[in-house]
Amino acid sequence: MRKIVCFFLCLGLVACSKSGEAVEMTDPPKQQQSQAAAQKAPAKSASAPFKRYRAQIINTFPHDTDAFTQGLFFHDGALYEGTGQRGQSALRQLELETGKVIKSKKLEDRFFGEGIVLWGDKIISLTWQAGTGLVHSLDGFEELARFYYDGEGWGLTASPTELIMSDGSSFLRFLDPTTFEETSRISVTAGGDKVTRINELEWVNGLVFANLWQSNFIAQIDPTTGKVVGVIDLSGLLKPEDITAKTDVLNGIAYDKETNRLFVTGKNWPKLFEIKLIEVN
Ligand SMILES: [Ca+2]
Secondary structure: OOOOOHHHHHOOOOEEOOOOOEEOOOOOOOOOOOHHHHOOOOOOOOOOOOEEEEEEEEEEEEOOOOOOEEEEEEEOOEEEEEEOOOOOOEEEEEEOOOOOEEEEEEOOOOOOOOOEEEEOOEEEEOOEOOOEEEEEEOOOOOEEEEEEOOOOEOOEEEOOOOEEEEOOOOEEEEEOOOOOOEEEEEEOEEOOEEOOOEEEEEEEOOEEEEEEOOOOEEEEEOOOOOEEEEEEEOOOOOOHHHOOOOOOOEEEEEEEOOOOEEEEEEOOOOEEEEEEEEEOO
16 A cells, blocks of 8 residues: 555545545556546645645647647747657647647657657657657757666656656656756655655746646645645636547646746647636635
8 A cells, every 4th residue: 555645635636445544546557547536626725835726727729639748848939749658659849829730750659758848959758667768859850869767757847957857756856968867856745745646847937847647736846845835726627528538637737938828738638728827825
């Protein structure tokens, strides 16, 4: 039985055993994620040691319902998306307003694409359980190099000086952006409790925004302490008429620092949203 995670209990995402003890739900296979699990409403917690936010939708854009979004960032007017599923994973450049694919590169069939991030003129990406990082050119998606990591690769973003990687656990790993060696790691906590299932990442004004897998929540993490300082509740972002059998969980955060725009979407979602955060404490 895995460790009790009071943070998820606080957010209404933990099942209770017969004894009343809160236990973390067993992970299903990653590619079989439950939209239903992501729709649970958070419980109120007056003592939550973090700020709480909801989203105001500023703009809605089309998103490819065949795109199993695993990585997302915005650069120079375009979206870049890394998609998952073995045999279907790809690196794509997209037109924001239409969702039209500007260019795309399919990954090897054995790779399940995960997080992507821009570093200089290169796109760095992860491949879930293959332990292989890929380096592509930004302009032509030409593969330039590979690197290797222990364990699983989930989300990827970057501070001004380092790459930041999640692996599905409570840890964020910090990597040297040129050697890809791990330089340090921190455990992410909320009120002293570990926060697990940290998925897609985005660096936003000195904080790491992180999708929490199988939830409608984005955690705002202080990268120096690992503490969750805010939680964004995105429940209800998709309307019932938007949801089909193939609609999967919230995943994918992109920030346009030039215009201060924040974008979110999900795996196989029909829409991508520009949102504004409204504090609800
Ligand atoms: Ca991102």
